[in-house]
Structure formats: C-alpha cells, structure tokens
Amino acid sequence: MIQLELAGENALILYLPAEISAQNLSQLQQLQQQIRSLLDEQLQELLPSYASLLIVLKAPHKGLLAIKTMLEQQLVLCAASTEPQGQLLILPVYYHNAWDLDHVADKAGLTAEQVIELHQAEEYRVYAIGFAPGFAYLGELNARLATARLKSPRAKVPKGAVAIADRQTAVYPACSPGGWNILGLCPTPLFEPANAGTAKPLMPFAVGDRVRFQSISKDEFFALGGQLPQELR
Amino acid sequence: MSAFVVLKAGVLATLQDQGRFGVAHLGLTQGGPADYASYRIADLLLQNPNPSCQIEVSVGGFSLLALTDTVFCVTGAAMPLTVNGQPKRLWRTHRIKKDDVLELGFARSGLRCYLAVAGGFKLPKDFGSNSTVLREKIGGIGGAALEPGQFLPAVSVYRPLLWALPEKLWPDYSAPLQLGLLHGYQQHWFDESQWQQLYSTDYQVSALYDRMGYRLQGEPLLYQPRALLSEGICYGAVQLPPDGLPIVLLNDRQTLGGYPKPGVVLARDAAALAQCQQGHPIRFYPVSPEQLETEQRQQSRYWAELAMEFRSLV
Numbered sequence: 287m288i289q290l291e292l293a294g295e296n297a298l299i300l301y302l303p304a305e306i307s308a309q310n311l312s313q314l315q316q317l318q319q320q321i322r323s324l325l326d327e328q329l330q331e332l333l334p335s336y337a338s339l340l341i342v343l344k345a346p347h348k349g350l351l352a353i354k355t356m357l358e359q360q361l362v363l364c365a366a367s368t369e370p371q372g373q374l375l376i377l378p379v380y381y382h383n384a385w386d387l388d389h390v391a392d393k394a395g396l397t398a399e400q401v402i403e404l405h406q407a408e409e410y411r412v413y414a415i416g417f418a419p420g421f422a423y424l425g426e427l428n429a430r431l432a433t434a435r436l437k438s439p440r441a442k443v444p445k446g447a448v449a450i451a452d453r454q455t456a457v458y459p460a461c462s463p464g465g466w467n468i469l470g471l472c473p474t475p476l477f478e479p480a481n482a483g484t485a486k487p488l489m490p491f492a493v494g495d496r497v498r499f500q501s502i503s504k505d506e507f508f509a510l511g512g513q514l515p516q517e518l519r
Numbered sequence: 520m521s522a523f524v525v526l527k528a529g530v531l532a533t534l535q536d537q538g539r540f541g542v543a544h545l546g547l548t549q550g551g552p553a554d555y556a557s558y559r560i561a562d563l564l565l566q567n568p569n570p571s572c573q574i575e576v577s578v579g580g581f582s583l584l585a586l587t588d589t590v591f592c593v594t595g596a597a598m599p600l601t602v603n604g605q606p607k608r609l610w611r612t613h614r615i616k617k618d619d620v621l622e623l624g625f626a627r628s629g630l631r632c633y634l635a636v637a638g639g640f641k642l643p644k645d646f647g648s649n650s651t652v653l654r655e656k657i658g659g660i661g662g663a664a665l666e667p668g669q670f671l672p673a674v675s676v677y678r679p680l681l682w683a684l685p686e687k688l689w690p691d692y693s694a695p696l697q698l699g700l701l702h703g704y705q706q707h708w709f710d711e712s713q714w715q716q717l718y719s720t721d722y723q724v725s726a727l728y729d730r731m732g733y734r735l736q737g738e739p740l741l742y743q744p745r746a747l748l749s750e751g752i753c754y755g756a757v758q759l760p761p762d763g764l765p766i767v768l769l770n771d772r773q774t775l776g777g778y779p780k781p782g783v784v785l786a787r788d789a790a791a792l793a794q795c796q797q798g799h800p801i802r803f804y805p806v807s808p809e810q811l812e813t814e815q816r817q818q819s820r821y822w823a824e825l826a827m828e829f830r831s832l833v
Contacts, residue, residue, distance in 0.1 A: 291703045292702065293703050295755070295786050299753075304746075304748055305748075306748065330541065331540060331751075333543045333775075335749055335751055337748050338750040339751070340543075340752075345815070346815070346819055350811065351808050414749060414775060415545065416543075416749065416773065416774040417546060417774070418654075418655065419545055419547050419655055420545065462654075477545075477546075479645060479646070482646055
C-alpha cells in the first residue's frame with residue numbers, strides 16, 4: 287500500500303512497506319516513472335531509498351495537499367512480483383586484514399578466508415545512493431557476516447574501502463569519516479565529477495543495479511589503478 | 520568583465536549560488552545560501568535578474584580587492600563593512616573603483632552575510648551550480664573555502680542606479696526565534712504529550728551547528744526507538760536521534776538518513792536559524808498544511824512586492 291506524508295514545504299515522501307526487498311526496489315522504479323510523467327516539469331528531485339521515495343517539487347506549485355491527493359488517486363501499484371531492472375557490475379576487491387577483516391571473522395567464528403568467500407558469494411542490489419556522492423548501499427549481506435558499526439567511527443576511511451555494517455555492504459567512493467567495518471580496497475572509481483556533462487557516467491551504478499565482488503591480488507589492484515592509502519605504504 | 524582578488528579569507532567564506540538541484544540521487548547535497556532571504560535581497564538590490572553566485576561570509580574577517588569599477592552590496596549579518604577604511608552600510612548597493620579594498624569585520628549580530636556583485640561572480644560550475652559543499656569537495660574553487668590570493672572574475676554589467684532596503688525591513692537577528700513546524704515524515708510516531716513537550720520546550724542552539732544542520736539543546740524529547748530505513752531528507756527536516764535533542768537539517772545535510780523526523784521547519788524559519796549562534800533561544804510552533812498554503816501565498820507576495828519598497832539613492 288502506498289502511503290504519502292508531507293516531507294517539506296515543497297516535498298512529499300512516499301512509503302512502501304518498511305522492508306529491504308527486491309519487490310520494493312522494483313515498485314519504486316515503476317512509481318518513479320509514473321511520478322515523472324505525472325509531475326514532469328514540476329519535479330525538482332526524486333530520491334529513492336529502500337522503502338521510500340522523496341518527491342521534491344519546484345515552487346510555486348498547485349499546493350502540496352492537492353498534489354498529494356492527485357498522486358494518491360493516480361499512482362498505480364503493480365502487485366506482480368517483477369524483478370527490478372538493473373545491470374550487473376563486477377567490483378574487484380583487494381581484501382586485506384589491515385582494518386576489520388579479522389574482527390569480522392572473530393565475531394562470526396570464521397576464518398578471514400571464509401569471510402572473503404562469503405562476501406564474494408552474494409549478488410547484491412543497489413538499494414540506495416546517498417551519505418556521500420557515489421556511496422551505494424548494497425544488500426543483503428550474508429547474515430553470518432552481519433557486523434555492527436564501529437563504536438567510534440574512523441575519522442578517515444580510505445578511498446575505495448569495501449566495508450560492511452549490519453546486513454549491508456558498500457564501497458567508500460572517497461576518503462571520508464565512517465563507521466563501517468573495512469574488509470579491503472576496490473580500485474574502481476565510483477564517483478567521477480570530471481565526467482559531468484560528458485557521455486561517460488558519473489557513477490558505474492544506479493539504484494536497482496546488481497553488484498558482485500571479486501577478489502584480486504595486490505598486483506592486480508595496482509594494474510587496475512589502485513593506490514594504497516598511507517597506512518599500508 | 521569585472522574582477523576581484525581575495526585578500527583575507529576570514530573564518531569561512533564560500534561561493535554560493537541558489538544551490539544544486541536534481542542530483543540528490545547521486546548522493547549530492549543541495550548546498551546554496553544558508554540564509555536564502557539575505558542572499559535573494561542582495562540580488563534584488565543589484566537588479567541581478569537571476570540568482571547569482573555570491574560570497575557567503577560566516578563570522579567575518581573577509582577582505583577583497585577590486586580590480587575594476589563595479590557595484591556591490593552586502594546583506595545579512597551585521598558585520599562592519601568598510602571600503603578603503605571608510606564605513607559603509609549594509610543592505611544597499613555601493614559603487615566600488617579599481618584598487619578599492621573592501622573589508623568585512625566580525626559579525627555583531629547574525630552569523631553570515633552575503634557579498635554580491637552586479638552580474639554575479641562567474642566561475643565554472645559543478646553539476647549546474649557554483650555552491651560550495653566542503654564535505655563533498657564540490658563547487659566554489661576546487662570544492663574548498665575561499666583563500667587569499669584567489670582571483671574572482673564577475674560578469675560586468677552597467678548599474679546606473681543604487682538601491683537600498685529601508686531600515687524598517689532589516690531583519691533582527693538577536694530576537695528569540697520561532698520555528699514553524701509542518702508535521703510530516705514519522706509524525707504518527709509521536710503522541711499528544713510529546714507534541715506538547717516539543718511546543719513548550721525552550722531550546723537553545725547547541726555548540727554543534729553548521730551549514731549541515733543545527734543541533735538544539737533543551738529538555739530531551741524521549742521516545743521509544745524504532746527501526747527506520749534510511750530515507751531522503753528534505754531541507755528543514757527535524758531529525759530526532761535517540762538522545763531526544765532535535766537537529767534541524769539545512770543546506771549541506773546528508774541526502775539520506777535513518778533517524779525519525781516529526782516534521783519539517785518552514786524554509787523561511789530555517790534560513791533565519793542559519794543566522795543564529797550557540798545559545799540562541801529557539802521554540803517550535805505548529806503549522807497546519809492549510810496554514811502552509813496561506814503562508815506560501817504571503818511569501819510569494821512578499822518577494823514580488825519587496826523591490827517596490829527599495830529606496831533609490833542618487
């Protein structure tokens with residue numbers, strides 16, 4: 287069932303059942319298409335997440351309540367369980383125990399090799415993009431690897447850090463503070479502002495895409511353009 | 520072309536235009552002027568037809584050298600303004616000549632002011648905007664705050680008339696601030712007694728305030744924590760972490776977040792909040808969706824008619 291709430295002077299937020307599911311992803315994709323055609327030029331932002339869609343309108347508009355009623359009447363929810371649309375992206379990872387790999391292994395009662403194996407075994411979906419430019423929330427991580435965020439976040443997580451928190455995994459596109467458990471480094475650039483306005487994509491993925499991780503050696507990491515952060519040099 | 524050179528960067532000075540829109544799905548935040556009202560008045564006084572790229576000076580201590588003759592104005596926080604050491608008024612346009620030095624002291628009231636020039640500063644944009652977001656290293660010059668020695672080109676335009684905003688329309692940044700709250704997001708998670716507490720608590724701006732958000736302090740509003748999946752955050756959204764102390768999220772907020780939000784502060788009031796410093800008294804008051812529509816009509820009328828109030832200067 288669709289539920290709409292006010293989210294700002296010029297914004298509404300649409301809610302689906304609060305769960306992380308491929309069903310939600312696929313329905314949010316369909317709802318975005320419908321909202322784009324219904325609101326067209328009036329739209330300023332459309333921001334999907336796991337089970338919600340933030341709809342920001344350009345001011346002035348016809349009135350938030352009128353638009354809310356219109357959307358409630360017009361939006362169609364497809365009950366059929368369709369697969370979300372998305373492409374498959376392989377992200378190479380140079381797994382390394384310089385950070386939290388051993389901690390995750392200890393907590394899970396596994397060896398570091400088994401953690402790497404399980405992290406690679408899953409095919410993840412991009413459920414949301416946010417926190418920082420190009421930061422994709424990937425789910426769901428194998429339940430055996432689920433690890434709470436660090437008690438105190440690191441002031442500096444290296445660029446390309448492949449990390450996990452609860453049942454999510456992600457790659458930090460740039461050096462930033464962060465509290466996720468780091469398993470290794472990915473050499474693939476995930477946010478390239480220089481590509482803005484060119485045919486090249488800013489990001490290799492979009493919400494709905496599928497992602498797999500593939501273990502690489504240190505040499506392969508360098509060959510792919512990876513750079514070691516200060517602490518590993 | 521007109522141009523300037525930064526002499527002193529002060530505490531924090533950033534280039535800001537109206538903000539960056541249509542890119543939240545890439546994880547890019549909005550940015551833009553923290554006090555939109557002062558920013559907009561600067562453009563209106565200068566007769567800039569579109570929202571221009573201006574300098575947002577926080578706290579103060581900023582100085583510019585003019586390399587050409589042009590017209591500028593400063594709006595917002597009460598920072599002492601001088602040109603070649605001569606005091607000048609805020610909220611009006613001034614002519615400035617080649618080799619003049621324009622200087623802003625430290626704010627006596629309010630926190631941020633807007634230094635705007637006729638035609639606006641003209642620099643390459645990132646994702647359609649000049650707005651600087653330090654955390655994202657995007658906008659401005661190299662995604663960073665302004666630094667001494669930087670060259671700032673501007674569009675050269677002819678402005679034969681000078682304009683001033685009458686003093687009766689200058690904002691009073693020292694008055695206690697009332698934030699109009701529109702219920703939304705997780706509003707149903709809060710009961711009558713919690714709303715009553717929210718509307719009767721005397722809050723103050725805590726030590727944690729910046730362009731990303733303002734954390735308030737006061738009697739904590741406690742609630743039963745529930746899991747919430749991260750979701751899109753709008754400008755002005757009030758986030759309530761488990762410690763019960765509200766955070767009003769502003770221009771440089773994170774695009775997604777997972778703390779419950781009882782509602783959203785009116786844009787006008789969120790802009791006024793961005794002029795407050797630690798200890799400033801804050802209260803919330805409820806705004807119904809119907810009141811919002813009246814409020815928005817009044818706001819459009821205010822902006823449409825404001826320029827008619829300007830005093831022409833010879």
